[in-house]
Amino acid sequence: MADDDVTVLLRRSSLRVTAPRVAVLSELQGRPHSDVETISAAVRARLGSVSTQAVYDVLRALADAGLVRRIEPAGHPARYETRVADNHHHVVCRRCGAVDDVDCAIGSAPCLDASSPQGFTVDEAEVIYWGLCPRCQERSDQDGPTPTKER
């Protein structure tokens, strides 16, 4: 997606159009499920120098505006993705933390009715599948036993 389109996206959410924002959003399109460090590196490669703080701020602004979704798999730093319109879930590799999309097994969001437990008001059902990515499956066939729950 061209930077122009990203600009339109930002404007449409009444967010100021700044270089860091354009860069973050644009880089994120090409690298779904990146963590802050990866994003920072990409943004810096493009703009020269951007503070880590700015990246955090931008990501928060984008997330608040609904342009970006934050994923926080237990035991791994947060990831971000731009695929935000639909209701999909994620597979996370126990060993290397790789993340991939999984289309919703059931239907529309929240895709599972929690049977209104204990008076809670539920507005989102988050599903995370845990397992091993292809690459790590290979590795564990060779060296050593399957990792246990890890840490």
Added chain:
Amino acid sequence: MADDDVTVLLRRSSLRVTAPRVAVLSELQGRPHSDVETISAAVRARLGSVSTQAVYDVLRALADAGLVRRIEPAGHPARYETRVADNHHHVVCRRCGAVDDVDCAIGSAPCLDASSPQGFTVDEAEVIYWGLCPRCQERSDQDGPTPTKER
């Protein structure tokens, strides 16, 4: 559950029976979904003094042995529970972090088949429902608008 029973549990998993372990496990039975701090406090009230580190170590040992399950809701410290035999899920309050059990919507574990996405080997489907607990619903009716995604 009496400490004797807890002792048996530990032995059965070939874990050494130490005061901190008995205390942690036993307190956890009465307080499901406690975080480390709560557990430490309870254990100290019972034993006098136990280092935080010991609590972490004990919890890890128990988790590795499968006597305890660790829950890590994004943005909240880890919680622990002793209900491990069945396959159930959790509701988490966006505002106060309260956790409650939800019986599995579908069937046995993993209760949702990830349609074997991108070659991942899936061994667990984790479901977290996000919402507001009864108490926080009240509070938000009064003071101020519903919290957005929080943070």
Added chain:
DNA sequence: CACGCAGTCTGGAACGAGTCAAGAAAACTG
């Protein structure tokens, strides 16, 4: 098209949860 200010960015300090390391102190083994 200069002005002004809310909204952004920089750099650095600070924080909470959790981990690592080394030695002292217990729990099983025979």
Added chain:
DNA sequence: CAGTTTTCTTGACTCGTTCCAGACTGCGTG
């Protein structure tokens, strides 16, 4: 019980993330 192995204590430290104060800037207004 003496020996061996595991666990607990203490304290320093990492990592991801947030907070703060001040400098800077995109952009609606006059």
